[in-house]
Amino acid sequence: MQVVDFHCDTLSELRHAVKRGTPKAFLENDLHIDLNKLKKGGYMLQCFAAFINLGEPECGPLVSALEQIDIFYQLMAEYPQEIGQVKCWDDLEKNRAAGRISAMLTIEDGGCCLGNLSVLRMLYELGVRIMTLTWNYENELAWPNVTPGDSSVVYPCGVNDTHGLKETGFAFLKEMEKLGIIVDVSHLSDAGFWDVARHTTRPFIASHSNARAKCGHVRNLTDAMLRTISERGGLTGINYCAAFLDEKERPELCRSTVALMADHIEYIRQVGGLEMIALGSDFDGIENNLEMKDCSYLPMLEAELHRRHYSDDAIEKIFCGNALRLLREFL
Numbered sequence: 001m002q003v004v005d006f007h008c009d010t011l012s013e014l015r016h017a018v019k020r021g022t023p024k025a026f027l028e029n030d031l032h033i034d035l036n037k038l039k040k041g042g043y044m045l046q047c048f049a050a051f052i053n054l055g056e057p058e059c060g061p062l063v064s065a066l067e068q069i070d071i072f073y074q075l076m077a078e079y080p081q082e083i084g085q086v087k088c089w090d091d092l093e094k095n096r097a098a099g100r101i102s103a104m105l106t107i108e109d110g111g112c113c114l115g116n117l118s119v120l121r122m123l124y125e126l127g128v129r130i131m132t133l134t135w136n137y138e139n140e141l142a143w144p145n146v147t148p149g150d151s152s153v154v155y156p157c158g159v160n161d162t163h164g165l166k167e168t169g170f171a172f173l174k175e176m177e178k179l180g181i182i183v184d185v186s187h188l189s190d191a192g193f194w195d196v197a198r199h200t201t202r203p204f205i206a207s208h209s210n211a212r213a214k215c216g217h218v219r220n221l222t223d224a225m226l227r228t229i230s231e232r233g234g235l236t237g238i239n240y241c242a243a244f245l246d247e248k249e250r251p252e253l254c255r256s257t258v259a260l261m262a263d264h265i266e267y268i269r270q271v272g273g274l275e276m277i278a279l280g281s282d283f284d285g286i287e288n289n290l291e292m293k294d295c296s297y298l299p300m301l302e303a304e305l306h307r308r309h310y311s312d313d314a315i316e317k318i319f320c321g322n323a324l325r326l327l328r329e330f331l
Contacts, residue, residue: 237280
């Protein structure tokens with residue numbers, strides 16, 4: 001089964017390794033994702049996020065994003081026969097025909113744009129095709145649901161249903177739709193989610209979020225959110241993080257298992273339909289207490305869905321088909 005994954009933080013981990021003076025090879029390393037693991041896992045397309053942590057402004061958010069994008073370009077140049085960048089649909093088709101894995105740039109936290117639409121347009125030129133408006137900090141565009149270090153990040157916790165998008169955020173929505181950058185509402189406040197729903201016309205996604213009814217963490221989506229994304233033709237990518245899969249009051253007790261992933265998949269299927277489900281692993285941005293230890297283990301999830309009597313066609317939609325439908329519309 002071929003795989004499309006909407007979100008990983010591998011570029012951030014590779015950047016941190018360079019900063020420490022211990023760079024990691026992309027062909028094979030100790031991360032969740034490397035080239036050999038992608039091949040073993042059957043990947044068609046991996047989306048690579050430039051992750052911005054506004055709480056650690058070591059060099060500024062824009063420089064941080066550009067450093068990660070530079071690493072991405074270095075990887076593409078180092079392994080041109082095995083992996084290739086996707087900026088448009090033809091790129092993906094050419095990579096498939098050549099037997100290459102595809103790679104696409106995304107941004108996690110639009111705060112790297114510093115509220116400047118010119119920066120957004122330049123990131124598009126570099127190949128960014130998906131962007132979350134926030135990570136876990138307020139920025140020039142919007143407010144999130146979670147602030148790191150806040151005890152409320154553990155279930156049960158409250159939501160931010162009063163502060164959504166700012167004026168600049170609405171301007172970014174308009175420009176993203178014009179450019180063809182997919183709006184990603186993962187990490188956005190509840191109020192911000194509904195601002196996006198009301199002020200966009202194209203499909204939008206939650207690249208790495210699960211069902212709040214199955215796990216009450218505010219990073220997950222309510223039933224109303226799931227139905228809205230589905231009605232708009234968007235997607236949610238199943239997140240493999242234990243805290244977003246398993247509802248335990250103490251984070252160390254939460255588990256990340258293929259059974260829990262399948263539970264969220266089944267619930268989202270009942271609420272919003274099969275066509276809205278995709279994968280958004282969050283690999284290299286989550287802890288290592290994972291049953292699927294890295295991206296080479298994706299056949300475990302396929303086997304679990306088969307055990308629950310999902311057809312090959314249904315699994316194909318979850319693993320790649322639904323994602324490809326959306327990307328064909330935007331790319």
